[in-house]
Amino acid sequence: xxxxxxxxxxxxxxxxxxxxxxxxxxxxxxxxxxxxxxxxxxxxxxxxxxxxxxxxxxxxxxxxxxxxxxxxxxxxxxxxxxxxxxxxxxxxxxxxxxxxxxxxxxxxxxxxxxxxxxxxxxxxxxxxxxxxxxxxxxxxxxxxxxxxxxxxxxxxxxxxxxxxxxxxxxxxxxxxxxxxxxxxxxxxxxxxxxxxxxxxxxxx
DNA sequence: GGCTTGATCCAG
DNA sequence: TGGATCAAGCCG
Numbered sequence: 001x002x003x004x005x006x007x008x009x010x011x012x013x014x015x016x017x018x019x020x021x022x023x024x025x026x027x028x029x030x031x032x033x034x035x036x037x038x039x040x041x042x043x044x045x046x047x048x049x050x051x052x053x054x055x056x057x058x059x060x061x062x063x064x065x066x067x068x069x070x071x072x073x074x075x076x077x078x079x080x081x082x083x084x085x086x087x088x089x090x091x092x093x094x095x096x097x098x099x100x101x102x103x104x105x106x107x108x109x110x111x112x113x114x115x116x117x118x119x120x121x122x123x124x125x126x127x128x129x130x131x132x133x134x135x136x137x138x139x140x141x142x143x144x145x146x147x148x149x150x151x152x153x154x155x156x157x158x159x160x161x162x163x164x165x166x167x168x169x170x171x172x173x174x175x176x177x178x179x180x181x182x183x184x185x186x187x188x189x190x191x192x193x194x195x196x197x198x199x200x201x202x203x204x
Numbered sequence: 205g206g207c208t209t210g211a212t213c214c215a216g
Numbered sequence: 217t218g219g220a221t222c223a224a225g226c227c228g
Contacts, residue, residue: 043223045223052223053223054223061212061213062212062213063211063212063213077211077212077223078209078210078211078212078222079211079222079223079224080208080209080210080221080222080224080225081208081209081210081211081222082208082209082210082224082225082226083209083223083224083225085223085224087223098223100223102223125225129224129225130223130224131224131225132224132225141211178223179223179224180222180223180224181223183221183222184223203224
């Protein structure tokens, strides 16, 4: 039930927000259908001193503007002309920090997600991968700038109307380098990708 | 592994 | 105004 407040996305460092989102449940309500999944894989991007970020070195543009706004808003953009990526804007105005959600473990609306993904069997292909997450949850570019305390996209401790969350020990968080940012130079080596150790619902 | 695909960005 | 670029995913 209780949605994370917008201030939940403000912490000492964007990597702290990223880790805190593991195990939380990401929901969308599209066309009256609620779909949701536990966050199992995230990446942190810092607006300062991180060449992996679209906003590195204080770069501002129409696309990155959302990241410079207050925490708790969706940053959705298109990659490779095909795939949508869902990020959560973190920390204070002008910080331009963001957390990319790369994979979820299905929790609500599995049938609907399978329909959106055009799959007949349940597998990692349902929800693992940043573009796949958006497709499964029905997140479109129009969700860019959406506040995460509203009724369209939100994150909560537990799935809607359920008592059971996804429990794991805090020492089960695994850190590794982020994916697909070779252009970021030595910043590509930063271990800012976080996964839940032992959970199979992560990208390859 | 090779192709797809288009919004965004900056050089000219 | 245009071409290079890109936080992937698909098929085989």
